[in-house]
Amino acid sequence: MASSEWRVVNGTDTNRDLLLVAHHAEGRGLTMQGRLIGAHMSTAGGLHNAFYKGKEIGCTAIQLFTVSPRQWQPVMVDETQVEAFNRARQETGIQSVVSHAIYLINLASPDPETRRKSFHAYLAELRRCAALGIPYAVLHMGSNPDFEAGMRLLIENLRQLLQEMPDGVHITMETMAGQGSSLCYRFEHFAQILNALPSEKLVLCADSCHLFAAGYDLRDPESYEATWQAFDRLIGLSRLRVWHLNDSKKPLGSRVDRHEHIGQGELGEGAFRLILNDPRFAHLPMLLETPDDTRFAEDLARLRSYITDDETVVR
Ligand SMILES: [Zn+2]
């Protein structure tokens, strides 16, 4: 896609829009190359490097941290970073970019100081994403030993974020594995949030490992379909905007979050074949967070090999 076309769609809010524009621009059906499949890339040496490293291993979408994930500092990106970022995006042709918020954030924490720092860190994340043209900022939903208190605190923080956040970016809530006292590992938990805050800026990221660990089976067509029926009924499939594709080291319902390489874990090849060939998801960015990044290329090749119908993206 030419750079002028990219500029036109830069402000739109879904990757699907981008794809449809790309589709019309090229005047043909989207092939397997049009699928948005990639990985969480390192930003060592600058945010823009995630694009070049992603391109090297065959990514057509990437995820990155816009700041170091282990520190609170609510920094802003500067003009030079934004320019380098936009240039890398154009040069690599990787238009689909997702950010992952830092792991320290816990909007549901019983500790007011942690909640305050979390709020400002995530707001800064949303602002950086808006400046960089990143439509999705993936968020872990936090934890609290008192589940209902945690949900209330989380909802209050999200309400405030919705008021203060910039346009052009979505609060992208990740389905959690349910480890320890973490919130939002059942679709009902997201339904509770969305009933309180029916905003279009609240969307979801489905993590295959987390879903499975939380008890949602994806391995055979019947349970796979039952999972998505439930998701659609409680949340709405149109809210699903990002996939994290990870196999699981731990069994169904273990509520333990341990990623495994694609096809090598408890989920196995079957689940990924179903996801990759599901026309409801074919326009979504699908990103690896498997444990060893030197094996990303191998995992990507495996994912692509599962796609049997290269026209699935055209709905
Ligand atoms: Zn995550």
Ligand SMILES: [Zn+2]
């Ligand atoms: Zn995980």
